[in-house]
Amino acid sequence: MMARALTIAGSDSGGGAGIQADLKTFMAFSVFGMSAITAITVQNTVGVERVQALDPEVVGAQIDAVTRDLGTDAIKIGMLFSKPIIEVVAERLRQWPGIPVVLDPVMRAKGGAPLLDPGAEKALRDVLLPLATVVTPNLPEASALVGFPVQTRADMQKAAHVLENLGVPFVLVKGGHLADEEAVDLLLHEGRETWLSAPRIETLHTHGTGCTLSSAIAAGLARHDNIEQAISTAKEYVTQAIRHAPGLGHGHGPLLHHWGQSPWI
Numbered sequence: 692m693m694a695r696a697l698t699i700a701g702s703d704s705g706g707g708a709g710i711q712a713d714l715k716t717f718m719a720f721s722v723f724g725m726s727a728i729t730a731i732t733v734q735n736t737v738g739v740e741r742v743q744a745l746d747p748e749v750v751g752a753q754i755d756a757v758t759r760d761l762g763t764d765a766i767k768i769g770m771l772f773s774k775p776i777i778e779v780v781a782e783r784l785r786q787w788p789g790i791p792v793v794l795d796p797v798m799r800a801k802g803g804a805p806l807l808d809p810g811a812e813k814a815l816r817d818v819l820l821p822l823a824t825v826v827t828p829n830l831p832e833a834s835a836l837v838g839f840p841v842q843t844r845a846d847m848q849k850a851a852h853v854l855e856n857l858g859v860p861f862v863l864v865k866g867g868h869l870a871d872e873e874a875v876d877l878l879l880h881e882g883r884e885t886w887l888s889a890p891r892i893e894t895l896h897t898h899g900t901g902c903t904l905s906s907a908i909a910a911g912l913a914r915h916d917n918i919e920q921a922i923s924t925a926k927e928y929v930t931q932a933i934r935h936a937p938g939l940g941h942g943h944g945p946l947l948h949h950w951g952q953s954p955w956i
């Protein structure tokens with residue numbers, strides 16, 4: 692049977708991040724993609740102009756409709772926006788304890804626009820984190836979750852251990868925001884640290900990198916790949932997606948959702 696993946700995330704009208712990036716990524720991995728939309732963002736490569744959250748009950752109903760009928764092999768979680776939405780999503784995850792969950796704890800867009808109510812960060816940590824198989828915070832998200840600044844490789848190691856102790860089997864702290872020549876992410880599993888490194892590409896076009904990485908991991912899990920292998924393949928996918936970005940828009944442009952060279956060049 693074709694592998695299936697569900698993304699629970701916000702819509703990006705610009706097509707570069709959120710639900711749109713997730714579905715394009717699933718497709719690149721030949722995984723059948725489904726969605727439960729949490730919020731509509733009025734967004735392009737320049738920034739977020741407006742956010743309209745959905746009624747939490749409608750978020751829950753989308754998850755129910757999909758799981759009841761099509762079923763899913765993995766779940767990716769992105770922008771959740773509010774505490775009531777976090778609670779509804781957590782309640783649904785508890786009904787499906789065998790399905791692997793990749794949690795991208797989205798808090799802000801690249802330009803700084805809030806995508807999560809700051810009052811909901813505690814619920815994200817206390818309610819949702821223990822239900823995740825893999826969590827993929829960037830540096831500011833890791834700081835918010837652990838309560839101390841995460842700015843260096845040593846901080847990443849410290850933060851990863853705190854998050855593992857909160858009950859997440861695979862912690863991937865992303866180092867895209869490090870002042871480093873390499874784009875390095877730290878994977879922590881059962882106390883073992885692995886640095887995943889790729890050359891840092893000099894580019895403006897990094898909109899949706901976090902969404903793409905987490906949905907590529909979810910696609911691998913949906914295909915029953917080994918989790919560490921799925922994470923390293925996802926890192927390769929995001930690196931080449933940045934390298935071949937189509938250069939669209941007037942701000943931080945979207946990535947290429949395709950393996951290898953762009954078919955449009």
Ligand SMILES: Nc1ncnc2c1ncn2[C@@H]1O[C@H](COP(=O)(O)OP(=O)(O)OP(=O)(O)O)[C@@H](O)[C@H]1O
Nearest residue numbers: 801829865866867868874875890891892900901904
């Ligand atoms: N310029 C770059 N070149 C290569 N890889 C990058 C680059 N920027 C980010 N990455 C990689 O992309 C992935 C996403 O990382 P990042 O830390 O930027 O998180 P993020 O959630 O996308 O942050 P943001 O909210 O700023 O988009 C990571 O694997 C990171 O190492």
Ligand SMILES: Cc1ncc(COP(=O)(O)O)c(N)n1
Nearest residue numbers: 701708709800899900901902
């Ligand atoms: C709807 C939505 N979700 C998430 C992000 C974060 O994007 P990134 O992947 O660059 O961290 C975004 N800008 N918009």
